[in-house]
Amino acid sequence: MENYHHKMAAHCESGTVTALLNHGGLEITEPLVFGISGGIFFGYFHKTKAFSFPTFIMRNKPGQIRNNIENRLGVKFRTYEFRDPVKGQIQLDDLLIRKIPTGVQVDFFYMDYVPSWERVHINVHYLVVVGKDGNHYAISDSYFPAMVELDASSLEKGRFAGGNMSPKGFIFHLDRVPADIDYQAAIVKGIKKACFYMLRLPMPFLGIRGIRLFAKKVVEWPSFARDTEHLSHEIMKINILLEDQGTGGAGFRYIYATFLQQAAAIVQKPELKELSEELMKIGDGWREISLFSARIGKNRDLGPDKLKLLSEMIYDRAEAEERFFKNLSVAIK
C-alpha cells in the first residue's frame, strides 16, 4: 500500500488506532488517543487461572482504546469476528485488495519476526496489515522500526489462538471520520473516566487500591516461585511490564503525562500542564521500581528485606498517584 506510512508507537493498541486514524486523514497523536480513551489504569491479579504467577496491568482493558475513541471522537471503525479461519482470511484479503489497512488482533507468540526472548502468549497484540504478496502479509507493527513480513500460516495461528481473551479472528478498519470533532469534550470525558477508574472503583485490586494491594502482596511472591531463579525471573518481569511491554515508559505514566501536556493547550487549562509535570515525576518513581526490580532479580538478592523495600516503593507510588488523580479530578471539573 503505497500511501501507508509505517511509524513506531509506544503501545500496540493506541499505536494501531493512531495509525489507522492518521491514514484516514485525521491528524492525532498517540498520547491524545491514549488519554482520550482513558487508557491509564492499574490492576493487580494475585491469583488467576490465566496467569501462572501474580501479575499486574497498567492500562485499561484491551479493546477499550478503540471503543472509547469511537465513542468520544465520533469516528467509526468497522469490526469483524470469525469462527472460521478460512472466512477470516478471505475477509482480510478482500480488504487488502481494496487497499484498506486493517487492524488485526493476534497472539504475540506466533509473530515470527519478534526476537524469541520477547515472544510470549498474549492474545491482545494489535498490528496493522497493509498488504499481501503471495503467501506473505506486509505488517506494520508499532513495536518495530520498519515494516515486516509474516507468512499466512503464522498470522492465522495468531488470529485464531484460543485461551484467555482469544482474538477470534478479530479485525477492524476505519470506516468514517466526522467533519467536526469536539476534542475539548473528548479530553474532559477521557480524564474524568480515568480519574473514576483510578479512584472510585470499589474492587480492592483495581485503581489506587490495586497499587496498594500490589505493594502488600509482593512480599508473598516467594511462596509462588518454584525456586530462586523463578522468583528472580518474575521480579525482573516487573521491569518488563513497566517498561518494555509497550508502555512508553514507567507503566504508561510518561505517555499520559504527554497527553496532559498536549491536552492543556487544547482545553486551555494550565493546571493540566502542571499536573503533567507531576505525573512525569511519578513516572520517574515507577522507573526506579523497574530498575530496582531488575537489579535485585539479577543479583538473586531477593530476601525479605529487599522485597519489603520494593513494597515500600510501590506504596509510595500509590500515595503519589492518589494525590495526583484527586488533583486531576478537581482540575477537570
Place this chain on the structure above:
Amino acid sequence: MKEKEGYVDYPEQQMILYVEKDDGKYGPMQTGSFISANYLDDYKLKRRNLEIGLREQLTANSISPLKYFMVLEDLTLSELSARAGIRKSRVRKQLTPQKFGSVTTNELQRYAAVFNIGVANLLQVVLVGINGNYESNLILENSAGHISVIHEPTANPFVVLTKIEERK
C-alpha cells in the same frame, strides 16, 4: 524523564519512550530496551537451567512431554486447556507420564499447535553437542556453533523434516 536519560544502545530491540525534550515538551523517542541490553544473558541462563531441570524430570519419567512444554512456555493448566480446546480435567491427567499414553493423535496436533512445534517434536528433545555438553536445540534456537538444525513442517501434520547441516 529527560531524553538523554532514556537512550539505550540496543538495536536488536527498539521501542518508543515518552520523554522530556530539551525545549520542555514531552514527546516520543526511539531507543533500545534497557532490560534486554543489560540482562538478556541472565534471562537465557535461567531459561537454559529451567529446560535442563524439566528435561531431567521428563527423561526420568516424572513428568509428561506436555508438562515439559507447558512449564517452559509459562502456560497455566487453564490456559493450555483453553488454547488446545481440550477439557481441563483431561489435560491435567495428561500432564502425568502415567496418563499421557491416553493422548490421541488429534490432541497431539492441538498441543503442538499451541507450542508452535511439529507433532514429532512433542515427543523428542533434540540435543546438540557443544564443547562436550549436550544442549537443547529449543534453547539454542539453532544458534549452536557450526551446526544448523532446522525442523521443517510438511503437508503431513504428523511429519517434520529435521535438517542437520554444517553452517558455512
